[in-house]
Amino acid sequence: MNNFDLHNPTRILFGKGRIADLGTQIPSDAKVLLLYGGGSAERTGVLAQVRTALGDRSVVEFGGIEPNPRYATALKAVDLIAANGSTYLLAVGGGSVIDATKFIAAAAKYAGDPWDILTSHGGVVAAALPFGTVLTLPATGSEMNPASVITHAEKGAKLPFMSRHCYPVFSILDPELTFTLPPRQIANGVADAFVHVIEQYLTYPVSAAVQDGFAESLLRTLIDLGPKALETPLDYDIRANLMWTATLALNGLIGAGVPQDWASHMIGHEITALNDTDHARTLAVVLPALMQDQRGPKRAKLLQYAANVWNIREGDDEARIDGAITATRDFFHKLGIQTRLGEYDLGAADIDRIVGALQDHGLTALGETKAITPDTARRILQAAL
Ligand code: NZQ
Numbered sequence: 001m002n003n004f005d006l007h008n009p010t011r012i013l014f015g016k017g018r019i020a021d022l023g024t025q026i027p028s029d030a031k032v033l034l035l036y037g038g039g040s041a042e043r044t045g046v047l048a049q050v051r052t053a054l055g056d057r058s059v060v061e062f063g064g065i066e067p068n069p070r071y072a073t074a075l076k077a078v079d080l081i082a083a084n085g086s087t088y089l090l091a092v093g094g095g096s097v098i099d100a101t102k103f104i105a106a107a108a109k110y111a112g113d114p115w116d117i118l119t120s121h122g123g124v125v126a127a128a129l130p131f132g133t134v135l136t137l138p139a140t141g142s143e144m145n146p147a148s149v150i151t152h153a154e155k156g157a158k159l160p161f162m163s164r165h166c167y168p169v170f171s172i173l174d175p176e177l178t179f180t181l182p183p184r185q186i187a188n189g190v191a192d193a194f195v196h197v198i199e200q201y202l203t204y205p206v207s208a209a210v211q212d213g214f215a216e217s218l219l220r221t222l223i224d225l226g227p228k229a230l231e232t233p234l235d236y237d238i239r240a241n242l243m244w245t246a247t248l249a250l251n252g253l254i255g256a257g258v259p260q261d262w263a264s265h266m267i268g269h270e271i272t273a274l275n276d277t278d279h280a281r282t283l284a285v286v287l288p289a290l291m292q293d294q295r296g297p298k299r300a301k302l303l304q305y306a307a308n309v310w311n312i313r314e315g316d317d318e319a320r321i322d323g324a325i326t327a328t329r330d331f332f333h334k335l336g337i338q339t340r341l342g343e344y345d346l347g348a349a350d351i352d353r354i355v356g357a358l359q360d361h362g363l364t365a366l367g368e369t370k371a372i373t374p375d376t377a378r379r380i381l382q383a384a385l
């Protein structure tokens with residue numbers, strides 16, 4: 001196992017009715033900016049619960065944060081903070097609202113051009129406003145990690161940044177808030193969490209028995225409960241387990257001390273930047289093709305994945321790896337998620353644009369050994385047609 005530091009300062013408040021605890025988490029003299037998305041939080045009544053729990057604090061609201069949150073929208077919130085002297089941010093929504101809030105929290109404290117935050121991958125961030133989250137969509141793990149992904153529509157760029165200043169102070173995880181999710185978003189959340197685990201697991205062995213065991217358990221839980229959540233959407237226990245799985249999938253725990261491969265995410269982000277395909281769906285396209293292409297370097301872990309996650313133990317090595325890749329693709333299909341570029345209106349002609357964007361963003365040495373070059377990415381995308 002490699003050396004590691006692990007420090008996660010986010011406090012989790014998990015369970016039914018936990019929004020009522022908001023009042024104990026945010027200072028009573030805070031000037032709150034309440035951030036939310038396109039209207040689901042108003043429709044579902046979550047915002048009403050939040051407003052009640054905030055009591056008589058001074059609160060300004062900022063709605064309209066898009067899925068794949070936009071840079072220009074985030075800057076409007078930064079202006080609002082300056083105008084109102086907000087001291088505390090509260091994100092109510094899924095990964096997009098939380099990611100936007102992280103960027104806004106950092107940009108509000110940054111004297112230079114906020115675009116630097118993204119081009120430096122967060123390196124220039126020296127401070128951020130404190131913020132909490134009320135999670136309504138289990139998927140990204142953003143509720144307990146320091147990462148954010150922002151889209152600049154005019155530049156055709158979707159760029160991640162990370163900063164230790166951008167952990168939420170607290171996150172409220174009430175599984176009942178996820179009952180209103182449409183099937184498409186339930187499926188997206190399960191698939192995204194699945195790929196987060198895979199990208200910290202499916203690399204090469206480093207004798208990290210605990211991280212591997214945790215990762216396999218998270219994967220088996222998603223495989224078991226993901227389709228069940230679609231069949232019986234009001235089952236609290238299923239939603240609660242999925243919510244906690246998605247958080248643990250990307251809060252630093254399983255990734256500590258192990259090699260990581262974020263190539264599917266980086267290639268997937270360029271697909272979303274091109275045509276706004278849902279984040280999770282881009283991953284379902286790239287991952288099976290990447291497994292196929294990288295079956296040599298990932299051989300040992302693919303065999304472990306076949307045995308411990310899919311219980312595939314018969315046949316020679318190649319047959320077991322084929323079985324695991326087919327099982328992965330079938331799992332996405334069972335969630336109602338297609339796994340071919342053509343099913344998202346993308347063809348061979350688009351591959352050069354995706355690969356070109358990776359090059360423009362300096363993403364030319366991806367994967368656990370930095371071996372995924374633009375040529376490799378092109379081969380993977382061709383296999384995903
Ligand atoms: O905008 P509203 O009206 O609120 O509707 C949202 C949105 O349309 C809706 N929704 C959320 N909660 C709901 C609900 N509808 C009904 N009931 C509820 N309880 O769902 C739609 C999608 O929301 P969004 O926040 O965009 O989804 P998700 O949580 O999947 O976030 C995706 C974003 O996170 C980034 C992705 O790239 C993408 O931009 N990621 C962030 C990561 C991180 N910070 O660590 C890692 C991920 O890999 C990912 O890249």
Ligand code: ZN
Pocket residue numbers: 140192193196265279
């Ligand atoms: Zn993701």
